[in-house]
Amino acid sequence: MHDECKFASRETVRGFSEKEKQQMQSDTNSPKTNPAANPAANPAQDLELDIDANYAVEIAPDVYWVGFYDQHEQLHCNPYLIRHDGDSILIDPGSVPDFPVVARKVFSIIPAESISTFILQHQDPDLCAAVPIFEDLKPDYHHKVISVQSTSYFVHHYGVKGELIRLSLSAGEAYEYETGSGRKLQFYWTPYAHSFGAMMTFDVASGCLFTSDILGGLGAEWELYHNDQALDNMKSFMQLIMPSNQVLRYSLRLIEQVGARLICPQHGQIIQAEDLPRIVESLWDLPCGMDLIDDPILRNLRGLA
Numbered sequence: 001m002h003d004e005c006k007f008a009s010r011e012t013v014r015g016f017s018e019k020e021k022q023q024m025q026s027d028t029n030s031p032k033t034n035p036a037a038n039p040a041a042n043p044a045q046d047l048e049l050d051i052d053a054n055y056a057v058e059i060a061p062d063v064y065w066v067g068f069y070d071q072h073e074q075l076h077c078n079p080y081l082i083r084h085d086g087d088s089i090l091i092d093p094g095s096v097p098d099f100p101v102v103a104r105k106v107f108s109i110i111p112a113e114s115i116s117t118f119i120l121q122h123q124d125p126d127l128c129a130a131v132p133i134f135e136d137l138k139p140d141y142h143h144k145v146i147s148v149q150s151t152s153y154f155v156h157h158y159g160v161k162g163e164l165i166r167l168s169l170s171a172g173e174a175y176e177y178e179t180g181s182g183r184k185l186q187f188y189w190t191p192y193a194h195s196f197g198a199m200m201t202f203d204v205a206s207g208c209l210f211t212s213d214i215l216g217g218l219g220a221e222w223e224l225y226h227n228d229q230a231l232d233n234m235k236s237f238m239q240l241i242m243p244s245n246q247v248l249r250y251s252l253r254l255i256e257q258v259g260a261r262l263i264c265p266q267h268g269q270i271i272q273a274e275d276l277p278r279i280v281e282s283l284w285d286l287p288c289g290m291d292l293i294d295d296p297i298l299r300n301l302r303g304l305a
């Protein structure tokens with residue numbers, strides 16, 4: 001088991017004013033309203049906050065980062081919790097070695113029995129493997145495990161016990177979903193980024209977009225919120241996992257179209273809306289995956305030999 005890092009920092013982050021919180025609350029009752037569609041309508045406040053990553057961090061009202069900065073690894077995982085009226089949601093809950101830390105943070109906010117929904121945005125063990133452990137801490141298995149249908153084929157093999165919800169998503173379209181107590185979510189298919197059945201989740205009430213590996217980062221340097229170092233880490237990770245630049249560009253356009261207030265990847269650092277244009281510009285021409293492989297077969301296929 002890893003040692004948990006003693007990590008605390010002073011970071012400048014975008015805070016939420018009381019007016020914004022009230023607006024988000026009213027948006028929850030108005031399903032056609034996307035609170036993040038026009039971020040300029042809700043002027044940001046820059047706040048200096050002491051962030052202690054040893055604890056869950058509330059990144060938006062009732063939305064918590066419950067991740068783990070592992071000082072011995074380069075790939076740090078960011079599970080997220082949405083607390084909602086005894087009907088809470090865990091997004092990309094994490095791995096087996098990270099489980100003790102993630103669970104401590106989750107259970108500092110909600111009891112196990114209030115988890116109604118697990119969202120698995122692709123099939124990798126760093127985000128799926130802890131689900132059966134969480135499930136065994138619940139008094140029953142009356143919860144949902146949501147993923148794209150092709151991802152669910154793999155999720156089954158983790159031995160999950162909840163009800164598998166197998167989504168059939170259409171490219172470029174939001175799939176509207178509502179939990180039992182009325183939390184409104186939208187799912188977006190992100191084909192091949194970085195698996196066929198990868199998806200993103202938009203939480204309408206908070207304006208948070210959970211992008212799984214897309215815009216994640218790889219590196220020892222870490223803070224909770226995006227900074228210049230994060231951009232280098234992001235480039236390295238995107239080049240490693242994205243099959244091609246075209247796949248990356250598709251995901252970037254989709255993220256732009258969603259218009260989220262906060263972009264929350266499963267690795268790396270949380271991104272505020274105002275940082276997105278510079279990130280997209282920096283990544284737009286980034287060669288990824290197969291673009292970076294050069295051998296006689298590919299040269300032949302590309303018509304260069």
Ligand SMILES: [Fe+2]
Binds near residue numbers: 122124194213
């Ligand atoms: Fe992954």
Ligand SMILES: [Fe+2]
Binds near residue numbers: 124126212267
């Ligand atoms: Fe991942």
